[in-house]
Amino acid sequence: MKVTVVRPGELQEPELTRWRELQHASASLDNPFLSVEFALALGRLRSYVRVAVVEDGGKVVGFLPFERHAFGIGKPLGSWLTTCHGLISVPDLDLPARELLRGCGLSVFDFDHMVAGQPTWAPHESAVRPVPMMDLTAGFESYIGLVRENSPKNYKTVRYKERKLAREHGEIRLAWAAADAESMRVLTGWKSDQYRRTGRVDRFAQPWIVELIDEMHASGSPSFGGVLTMLYAGDTPVAGHFGLRTHNTLVGWFPAYDPEFARYSPGIMHHLHMAEQAASHGLGQVDMGKGGREYKGWLKNGVIHVSEGRVSRPSATAAVHWMGRTPVNKARNIVVDRPSLYRLADRLLKGFGRVRTSLQPESIEKEPSGAR
Structure with missing residues (x-):
């Protein structure tokens, strides 16, 4: 087999068409993070x-869309920002991972949201x-039945709270595919505030991510697009979500709500x-993403699977990378696999977030207007 590495923008129309054909032919690849449109957008914003x-x-x-970093370290496209990675290929492609890494000029490749069971990565x-x-x-x-x-x-409790919210603040309605920039800024404001309060990295503090989200928000074709949804009580936005879709699947990405309405x-x-x-x-499924939120457990009526792993070729870079990453990954997996530890870690992060927020200048705490 021949492996040629190019920048996404260098792909020609026959290759773009072939990518779409391969993705559409396999149900396991039905995820917008595997779409060529996403790779093209990220390629315009990030040189690696x-x-x-x-x-x-x-x-x-x-x-295989991927990121090539210094010293031959490879990461999946979007790595920590996305929730699905994979090799967009014919079924059962017989291509050993180390052979693929050699063709890509990589020494090591870590993954944690790979489409499970792909022959290249399964070993x-x-x-x-x-x-x-x-x-x-x-x-x-x-589904709702x-x-x-x-x-x-749980269902009765949510519906009771919905009726109460409607009585106290106005009729409940959801705006699908909201196109205005102001709604997006409200949502990202809530999300930024949530990141800070819970001790996590604020994605939207990075201008390139804001630019990516805006580009995805403006995109729309039968097979790929961004979908912004906002829930209103009367004229007041109370919760929202921005995600990406294929022709069949909407993938959760950035959900947030106004904490004034948390009750x-x-x-x-x-x-x-x-x-x-x-x-x-006309969508057939909503992918809520792996992760430890209890509400997902009772909202789900099906599952798919993603995998975690690591591939390396013998090199000093791979050895150093292993020493730096493996203990962290093992510790993370121990926490994720034990609900009591996950809840403790979440509380610790939130406590850190409260302390960090209290130390910020007042002007920062008050912006943006309407933020979480």
Whole structure:
């Protein structure tokens, strides 16, 4: 096989068409983070983005979008920013991972949201984890019936809070595919504040991420687009979400809500309205992403799987990278796999966030208007 590495913008129209054909042909690749449009956008913003074009007998059989960093260290496209990685290829492509790394000029490649079971990566998987899904293929009424049956107490509580919110603040409605920039700024303001309060890195403090989100917000085709949804009580926005979609799947990316309305559980309320609108717009599923949020457990009616692992070729770089990364990854997995430790870690991060916020200047605490 032949592996050629190019920048995304160097792909020609036949290659773009082939990428879309390969992705559309496999249900396991039905994720917008695997779409060529996402790779092209990220390639315009980050100089380290590359695509490996895999040919067999002169025919393109696969694409691997990735990041090439210093010393031959490779990462999946979007790495920590995205929730799905993979080799976009013909089914059962027989391409050993180390051979692919050699063709890409990489010494090591870490992954933690890889499409599980791909032959290239499966021998190197260290863990396979479930991703909760809202399966809407049978329609929203069928889906909500299962939620009501499987989690009657949770469902009744959310609907009670929704009626209370409507009585006190106005009719509940969801705006699907909101196009205005102001709604996006409200959502990212909430999310930035949430990151700070919970001790996490504020994604939107990085201008290139804001630019990426704005570009994705403006995109839209039958097979790929950004979807901004906002939940209102009367004329007041209370919760929202920005994600990406294919022709069939909406993937969760940036959910947030106004903490002034936290007692009404607006985030969960928003997810139910979002699922209803997704089904009405012809989407078959909502991918909520792996992670330890309890509400996902009772909103889901299906799962897919992603894997974690590491591939390396013998080198000093790979050895140093292993010593730096493996203990951290093991510690993270221990926390993720134990709910009590996950809740403790979450409380510690939130405590750190409160301390950090209290030390910020007052002018920073008050902006942007309407932020979480």
